[in-house]
Amino acid sequence: MSERSHIIVVEDEPVTRMxxxxxxxxxxxxTSEAEDSSGLDxxxxxxxxxxLIVDINLSGKDGLxxxxxxxxxxxxxxxxxxxxxDDVDRIVGLELGAxxxxxxxxxxxxxxxxxxxxxxxTRAARQLTRSVRSFDGFQLDLSSRWxxxxxxxxxxxxxxxxxxxxxxxTHPGQVLTRERLMxxxxxxxxxxxxxTVDVLVRRxxxxxxxxxxxxxxxxxxxxxxxxxxAALE
Amino acid sequence: MSERSHIIVVEDEPVTRMxxxxxxxxxxxxTSEAEDSSGLDxxxxxxxxxxLIVDINLSGKDGLxxxxxxxxxxxxxxxxxxxxxDDVDRIVGLELGAxxxxxxxxxxxxxxxxxxxxxxxTRAARQLTRSVRSFDGFQLDLSSRWxxxxxxxxxxxxxxxxxxxxxxxTHPGQVLTRERLMxxxxxxxxxxxxxTVDVLVRRxxxxxxxxxxxxxxxxxxxxxxxxxxAALE
DNA sequence: ACGGATTTGTTAAAAGTTGTTAACAAAATG
DNA sequence: CATTTTGTTAACAACTTTTAACAAATCCGT
Numbered sequence: 001m002s003e004r005s006h007i008i009v010v011e012d013e014p015v016t017r018m019x020x021x022x023x024x025x026x027x028x029x030x031t032s033e034a035e036d037s038s039g040l041d042x043x044x045x046x047x048x049x050x051x052l053i054v055d056i057n058l059s060g061k062d063g064l065x066x067x068x069x070x071x072x073x074x075x076x077x078x079x080x081x082x083x084x085x086d087d088v089d090r091i092v093g094l095e096l097g098a099x100x101x102x103x104x105x106x107x108x109x110x111x112x113x114x115x116x117x118x119x120x121x122t123r124a125a126r127q128l129t130r131s132v133r134s135f136d137g138f139q140l141d142l143s144s145r146w147x148x149x150x151x152x153x154x155x156x157x158x159x160x161x162x163x164x165x166x167x168x169x170t171h172p173g174q175v176l177t178r179e180r181l182m183x184x185x186x187x188x189x190x191x192x193x194x195x196t197v198d199v200l201v202r203r204x205x206x207x208x209x210x211x212x213x214x215x216x217x218x219x220x221x222x223x224x225x226x227x228x229x230a231a232l233e
Numbered sequence: 234m235s236e237r238s239h240i241i242v243v244e245d246e247p248v249t250r251m252x253x254x255x256x257x258x259x260x261x262x263x264t265s266e267a268e269d270s271s272g273l274d275x276x277x278x279x280x281x282x283x284x285l286i287v288d289i290n291l292s293g294k295d296g297l298x299x300x301x302x303x304x305x306x307x308x309x310x311x312x313x314x315x316x317x318x319d320d321v322d323r324i325v326g327l328e329l330g331a332x333x334x335x336x337x338x339x340x341x342x343x344x345x346x347x348x349x350x351x352x353x354x355t356r357a358a359r360q361l362t363r364s365v366r367s368f369d370g371f372q373l374d375l376s377s378r379w380x381x382x383x384x385x386x387x388x389x390x391x392x393x394x395x396x397x398x399x400x401x402x403t404h405p406g407q408v409l410t411r412e413r414l415m416x417x418x419x420x421x422x423x424x425x426x427x428x429t430v431d432v433l434v435r436r437x438x439x440x441x442x443x444x445x446x447x448x449x450x451x452x453x454x455x456x457x458x459x460x461x462x463a464a465l466e
Numbered sequence: 467a468c469g470g471a472t473t474t475g476t477t478a479a480a481a482g483t484t485g486t487t488a489a490c491a492a493a494a495t496g
Numbered sequence: 497c498a499t500t501t502t503g504t505t506a507a508c509a510a511c512t513t514t515t516a517a518c519a520a521a522t523c524c525g526t
Contacts, residue, residue, distance in 0.1 A: 087340060094346035099354070100333070107320060113327035121332070121354040124308070124361070130464060143406035144462040145452060156447060158483060159455040196485055198503065203484095222493065223502065391473055429475055431513065455483055455512065 004030040005050040005119050010040050010066070011081070012058050016104075020053060023108055024115070037061035046171060051077035051119055053111075054098075056089060064093055071097035075125055077118040081106070133169045135230040136217060138208065140165060147207075160185050161204050164197075168218060168228035177225040201226055237263040238283040238352050243273050243299070244314070245291050249337075253286060256341055257348070270294035283359060284310040284352055286344075287331075289322060297326055304330035308358040310351040314339070360465060366402050368463040369450060371441065373398060380440075393418050394437050397430075401451060401461035410458040434459055 007024050011017040012035045021031040032047065034040040036058050043049070052070070056063035063080050070076060079100040080093045090101045099118050102111060133140045137150035145162050147155040157165065167184040168176065178197040185200065205212045217230040240257050244250040245268045254264040265280065267273040270293050276282070285303070289296035296313050303309060312333040313326045323334045332351050335344060366373045370383035378395050380388040390398065400417040401409065411430040418433065419425060438445045450463040 087343070091340065091343050091346060094343060094350060097350065099350055107324065110320070110324050110327060113324060117327060117330065117332055118354075121351075121358070124358040125354060125356070144449075144464065145460070146449070146462070154447075154449075159453070159457070160484065193486060195487080195503090199485075199505085202504065220503070393474065426476065428477080428513090432475075432515090435514065453483095453513070 004028060006030045006032070006047060007051045007053065007115070008032045008034060008040060008043055008049040009053045010034045010036070010058065010063070011053075011055040012036060013055070016055075023112075027112060029115075037066050040066065046174060048170070049076055050122060051079070051115060053079050053081060053115075056080050056082040056093065064089070064096060067093060067096045067098045075122065077122045079111075079114060079118065134233040135169065136208075140169060142166060155207055157207070158203075160200055161207070164200050164204055165208075168226070169232065172228045172230075172232050175221040175224045175227050181226065197226075237261060239263045239265070239280060240284045240286065240348070241265045241267060241273060241276055241282040242286045243267045243269070243291065243296070244286070244288040245269060246288070249288075256345075260345060262348075270299050273299065281362070282309055283355065284312070284348060286312050286314060286348075289313050289315040289326065297322070297329060300326060300329045300331045308355065308362060310355045312344075312347060312351065361403060367466045368402065369441075373402060375399060388440055390440070391436075393433055394440070397433050397437055398441075401459065402465065405461045405463075405465050408454045408457045408460050414459065430459075 007029050009017055009020045009024075009031060011020065011033075014035075017033050017035070021033050024031050032043045032049070034043055037060050040052075040054075052066075054063040054066055058066075061069075063082075067078055067080065070078065078098045079102060080098045081102050081104060082089060083104045085103045093101050099121075100114050102114070130141060130143045133142065138155075139148040140146075141148075145157070147157050147162075147165070149155045163185045164181060167181060178194040181197045181200075182194065185197070201218055202212075205215050205218055208217050209215045217228065219227045219229040221227050240262050242250050242253045242257075242264060244253065244266075247268075250266050250268070254266055257264050265276045265282070267276055269291050273285075273287075285299075287296040287299055291299075294302075296315075300311055300313065303311065311331045312335060313323075313331045314335050314337060315322060316337045318336045326334050332354075333347050335347070364375045366375070371388075372381040373379075374381075378390070380390050380395075380398070382388045396418045397414060400414060411427040414430045414433075415425055415427065418430075434451055435445075438448050438451055441450050442448045450461065452460045452462040454460050
């Protein structure tokens, strides 16, 4: 919950891209890099961002197109970056819902200030936007931390159980290693015992699965970890 | 909720000021005008703003000073406006918490887009600045410090209980450590006994929760702290 | 300022959650 | 098919929170 914010830099020019990511890493953010729209999609699939820094001139879909498509489905912060100061681009970008538009060469300290302010704003928005994940008749409310069962009853989840389920549903259909799950549950980086995850999975299965002996919602990936295998609706 | 947003323009140059207000009025916003910091304070007193457009060069307190003072007490959207593009002013303004910095002469359509985006971002935060917070049938009035229950009855809260509830509702869905809660309740920086918070939470739960045995409004984050998990309406 | 009432802080036992271990079961390997 | 590796389970240990009772501090009317 108090995790480092995740920033994705979308930029086709490698030097600029790396300059940005290393700067923001040094400032304590978690960063990813993409050189175009499809690379961005790949990252978003597995690791949703809190903020995007997108170059407006990209091969394939450009920054404006990306802004339009993302803004339709998400409230993620978007800062557009452009090599030239074009009034039309800037206005169109902002009207499509980009939060900011910065012209190269930009001052890194200024960009950092804008990123900080924007993250503060999107954090507040995320808090009041209740996001609910539904699967197999269950409803998981991420802000109230309540799980509602098939018959509408409240299923009490302990903190660790909730965190585990939250991570699993964040990455449906993807194998998550014990290490990764452990990190998410404990918020501590120190490994800890890997069998602990097994026990937590077992406890969660007891609350979720129709038949805990043949789990359909949380499946085991032998030798690798666990996968959330129910369909998210 | 669907009320017109209130924008205050703080600008000492009458022509620019009126140009802005009439433009935003035409766009469907409610506007006020102030020519300096004290005029702004007068308006804020009686009619809180959703967004401020502040010229950086003002007689008396300048735009930066206003930003610093307001940001300390409020999450209102602030857009700074300046006649010249000064890197230092811009960075300082943004680092003080201004959401944007626009250089004259600016394109009105661009400013409108920025205003729209910023209002969208601050909508959530504004809920938290209202002096009455509603959740699960309760109404907490921050100025009179009264809590009204589901059936309209007054629920007497002690000072500590009120402070605790106020902090919790200020950060809905966020884990707050005992240390953080303790600080907010006692206003002293010296740690004190952490179990004290538990006892206060217990007393508050006794007054709020339908079933204090399985709390739904103030939830425990085992090993971390407490979370306000009711929906703010 | 005094005495009673209320609020706040402290403590320790009870209850609950989380982490660990070890025996056993299941799956993979050769 | 025997062996090795990996996952499941139950029981328990370690740790955290809840609860109740009490002590200290503060508030309030006289």
